[in-house]
Amino acid sequence: xxxxxxxxxxxxxxxxxxxxxxxxxxxxxxAHGYELFEAATGHDAIQQTRISHPDVIxxxxxxxxxxxxxxxxxxxxxxxxxxVILSVRDQECYKIAALDAGADDYLTKPFGTGELLARIRxxxxxxxxxxxxxxxxxxxxxxxxxxxxxxxxxxxxxxTPTEFELLKVLVRYPDRVLTHRQIIREVWGGASYEDEMHxxxxxxSNLRRKLEADATRPRHIVTEPGVGYRxxxx
Amino acid sequence: MKAAGAFGFAAGAAAALILSNRNxxxxxxxxxxxxxxxPDCRSIDEMLEVVDRAFTGAFGFPFAVLLMERxxxxxRYHSPAFVPxxxxxxxxxxxxxxxxxxFGVRDGQARYFIALRTARGVVGSFxxxxxxxxxxxxxxxxxxxxxxxxxxxxRTRLQDQAQQARALSKADRFQKTLLDSIAHNVRTPLxxxxxxLSSLQxxxxxxxxxxxxxxxxxxRQEAERLHxxxxxxxxxxxxxxxxxxxxxxxxxxxxxxxxALEQLGTAARSRHVEISIDPxxxxxxxxFVLIVQVIVNLLDNAFKYSPADRPVMIEAxxxxxxxxxxxxxxxxxxxxxxxxxxxxxxxxxxxxxxAGGIGLGLSICRGLIDAxxxxxxxxxxSPRGTTITFTLPMxxxxxxxxxxxx
Numbered sequence: 024x025x026x027x028x029x030x031x032x033x034x035x036x037x038x039x040x041x042x043x044x045x046x047x048x049x050x051x052x053x054a055h056g057y058e059l060f061e062a063a064t065g066h067d068a069i070q071q072t073r074i075s076h077p078d079v080i081x082x083x084x085x086x087x088x089x090x091x092x093x094x095x096x097x098x099x100x101x102x103x104x105x106x107v108i109l110s111v112r113d114q115e116c117y118k119i120a121a122l123d124a125g126a127d128d129y130l131t132k133p134f135g136t137g138e139l140l141a142r143i144r145x146x147x148x149x150x151x152x153x154x155x156x157x158x159x160x161x162x163x164x165x166x167x168x169x170x171x172x173x174x175x176x177x178x179x180x181x182x183t184p185t186e187f188e189l190l191k192v193l194v195r196y197p198d199r200v201l202t203h204r205q206i207i208r209e210v211w212g213g214a215s216y217e218d219e220m221h222x223x224x225x226x227x228s229n230l231r232r233k234l235e236a237d238a239t240r241p242r243h244i245v246t247e248p249g250v251g252y253r254x255x256x257x
Numbered sequence: 258m259k260a261a262g263a264f265g266f267a268a269g270a271a272a273a274l275i276l277s278n279r280n281x282x283x284x285x286x287x288x289x290x291x292x293x294x295x296p297d298c299r300s301i302d303e304m305l306e307v308v309d310r311a312f313t314g315a316f317g318f319p320f321a322v323l324l325m326e327r328x329x330x331x332x333r334y335h336s337p338a339f340v341p342x343x344x345x346x347x348x349x350x351x352x353x354x355x356x357x358x359x360f361g362v363r364d365g366q367a368r369y370f371i372a373l374r375t376a377r378g379v380v381g382s383f384x385x386x387x388x389x390x391x392x393x394x395x396x397x398x399x400x401x402x403x404x405x406x407x408x409x410x411x412r413t414r415l416q417d418q419a420q421q422a423r424a425l426s427k428a429d430r431f432q433k434t435l436l437d438s439i440a441h442n443v444r445t446p447l448x449x450x451x452x453x454l455s456s457l458q459x460x461x462x463x464x465x466x467x468x469x470x471x472x473x474x475x476x477r478q479e480a481e482r483l484h485x486x487x488x489x490x491x492x493x494x495x496x497x498x499x500x501x502x503x504x505x506x507x508x509x510x511x512x513x514x515x516x517a518l519e520q521l522g523t524a525a526r527s528r529h530v531e532i533s534i535d536p537x538x539x540x541x542x543x544x545f546v547l548i549v550q551v552i553v554n555l556l557d558n559a560f561k562y563s564p565a566d567r568p569v570m571i572e573a574x575x576x577x578x579x580x581x582x583x584x585x586x587x588x589x590x591x592x593x594x595x596x597x598x599x600x601x602x603x604x605x606x607x608x609x610x611x612a613g614g615i616g617l618g619l620s621i622c623r624g625l626i627d628a629x630x631x632x633x634x635x636x637x638x639s640p641r642g643t644t645i646t647f648t649l650p651m652x653x654x655x656x657x658x659x660x661x662x663x
Contacts, residue, residue: 113488115546133484221507224540228509239515239532246516249546 033147036060036077038068038094039109040087044132048081051136057143065089072098079146081139082126084110084117092117092124099125105146109134115249122202122250129200129250141257145198159197161256164234164243166194173234180233185210189226190234193244193254202251227252288315288401295409299416304409305334312402316385316395323349323370324381324410339386345370349382367391371400373407380410442486446479453479485557489617492550496624503547503628507540510573510580516545517552521560528560529568538573541580543649547625554618555584555645563588563642576648579631583646590637599635622647 033056037048040063049059060075062068065086072080080098084091095106108121108129118129127149128142157168163176168191173180182190192209193201207219231238245253291311298304305322312320319339323330323346330350332341341349344361345368352359352370356379359370369391371383383403391399453476457469464472495501511534518525552571559569563586570585591599600623626633626647633647 133480221540224507224509224512228512239511239534240518241515245519246512248516248520248549 032056032058033078033143034058034060034075035143036062036068036071036075036080038062038065038071038080038086038091039083040064040085041083044083044109052143055140063087065091065094068094069097072102072104077104078150079143080104080106081109081143082106084108084112084121092120095121095124095126103150105150107139107142107146109139118200118247118250119202119204122200123204127199145257148197149199157194159194159256161243163236166190168194175234175236182230182233185222185226186230186233189223190230193252194256197254197256200247200251200253204251206251288398288405291402291405295405296412298409298413301333301410301413304406304413308402308406308409309334309336316399318385318387320383320385321345322381322383322406323353324373325353325379330381333381339384341384345384349384352382353379369399371403373403373410375407375411377411380407380414383407439486439490443483446482446486449479450476450483489554489621492621493617493624496621496628501547501625501628504544505542506545508543508545508548509540510534510538510582513543513545513548514552514571514573514582516549517556520549520553521556524560525556528565530556531568531570533570533572535574538575538580539651541649541651543629547628548649551622551625551647552582552584554622558618558645559584559586559588559643562586578652579648579650581646581648583644585638585642585644587638587642590641590643591635593637596635596637600633619645 035052035057037045037052037059038061039045039048042063045061045063049061052059060071060077062071063086065088068080068082068086071077082091082094086094091108091110095108098104098106105127106125108118108126109132110117110121110129111132112118113131121129127146130139130142159166165172165174167173171187173182173190188210189206192206203220203223204216207216207223211219211222227244228238231241231244234243235241243255245255247253288311291307294307294311295304298307301324308322312318313336319336321335321339321341322333323341324333325331326333330346330353332346335341344363348359348361348368349370352372356372356374358372361368361370365388367387369385369387371385372379373381373383383406385399453472456464457472514532514534518530556569556571563569567587571582572585573580573582575581600619622645623633626649629649631647631649633645635643635645638644
């Protein structure tokens with residue numbers, strides 16, 4: 024709770040047509056010191072974003088007028104404000120569509136408040152960051168991209184050029200889900216999705232073998248089933 | 258009208274007699290064929306084809322079969338040369354009403370409508386058109402023909418009804434079991450949730466912090482149980498409607514198992530899980546998300562039905578042209594006679610409902626593995642416990658246009 028207080032009065036726009044959800048979010052997010060704005064439709068969301076300049080947008084997909092993916096796409100034409108999708112749709116195709124349209128994160132209803140707060144913190148970190156991350160320490164892993172220095176439990180790890188590129192992409196978006204397609208586009212330029220999908224799996228597997236203490240229970244490179252991967256730095 | 262008809266075509270009588278004598282033998286064969294073949298017919302349409310072959314072959318008269326369907330007379334069959342019109346339908350309806358033969362003349366043609374009588378009333382009318390007199394012996398054969406048709410319609414309809422009743426009662430039973438099961442499995446957690454929340458609201462003054470925390474925790478766990486139930490129900494309905502699209506991407510077994518453990522969250526972290534994966538396993542083509550779901554369901558079962566202090570084992574190894582993944586526990590095990598049926602809907606092998614779940618998990622597993630052209634089976638472990646093993650083919654099945662990159 025104290026952690027989120029440090030983002031003093033960060034402004035959050037909640038877009039959901041369900042009043043019960045808006046009420047729950049208003050109460051619990053306000054209790055953590057956030058300033059809340061609300062919208063019940065897609066058009067309202069776009070207008071509210073122009074007027075109140077929120078730091079984070081929490082967006083439902085099933086809105087009465089526009090689909091949340093379309094709202095995301097139209098917001099992305101002019102703003103980089105982080106968007107966290109909050110939806111009852113739990114099938115991967117919806118997650119991928121929203122993320123590819125430019126959403127930063129995706130949380131399925133029902134969800135725990137703790138999980139939502141964590142995602143909001145990641146989104147706020149992203150919007151306040153001016154430079155891209157090139158170095159961080161998470162548990163026994165330390166990454167310094169600028170000096171190509173990767174260490175696990177203080178021992179240097181040798182990566183192949185592809186593994187390094189892959190790690191660079193993951194680290195550039197810490198704690199964010201990246202879809203398979205997004206990663207492939209950045210690492211391989213994405214000629215044939217199927218070929219690259221195979222390369223991606225093999226390289227993730229190799230990276231985990233080098234970076235994770237237990238590759239079956241990865242702590243750093245987390246799989247989002249059917250969607251992509253997330254670099255966990257927290 | 259009937260009397261006039263029987264003798265009204267004297268001109269053709271002589272010729273008919275000669276013809277009828279010459280063809281008697283062949284007509285009897287036609288009738289016998291009809292009697293032989295009709296009982297094998299499974300539908301009215303099939304039956305009418307047999308009637309056409311036999312009757313046209315034996316007599317050559319254009320004919321039509323009118324049947325009572327939902328209180329109306331309908332033409333179910335007619336020869337190309339005899340297209341019944343509204344007047345014919347009315348005459349046919351009269352023969353059905355009277356249960357007798359009705360005779361009429363149209364365009365210089367004699368038309369006979371023979372009621373198709375059965376033990377349960379008249380089912381229709383057999384109509385034939387003739388431009389010559391029908392000989393008495395010939396007429397007797399035609400009546401026998403009509404009798405066979407009537408019997409056959411009656412029998413086919415009974416079969417249809419019995420089959421519909423069977424299908425209906427099976428669907429009814431399934432729906433009832435499903436609803437009972439859902440009602441029970443929804444009401445139980447809801448009772449805890451509503452109970453806990455109303456306590457918190459109404460008895461706030463007398464509850465100490467510890468009890469309040471316990472009530473909140475109960476409400477939350479039970480709500481999560483409802484969520485899992487709903488997910489399983491949705492999966493089942495997607496499986497049954499055939500709307501599950503199975504992808505076939507090369508996947509790493511270790512990643513799949515890791516994702517399943519991650520999805521189980523605290524449930525998996527609070528138990529000792531032993532993982533053993535053959536390091537020589539290549540990537541295996543599968544639908545990552547669906548196989549994660551299978552492993553989650555198997556682990557969830559293993560956690561539920563074995564003591565919390567005993568380990569649960571996951572093993573992955575190569576098998577013939579496939580990979581075999583198994584989940585083992587040290588629970589009470591499943592009685593030998595139930596091993597085959599645990600993958601059927603709602604089976605819980607006599608286990609108590611205490612551990613929750615609707616018994617849908619394993620039938621979903623089987624549905625998902627079937628969709629991968631794999632196999633799933635359970636065995637008893639010695640000295641105690643259960644091992645459930647599923648296999649996935651190494652080559653993507655049914656994906657001929659997909660190349661593999663090894």
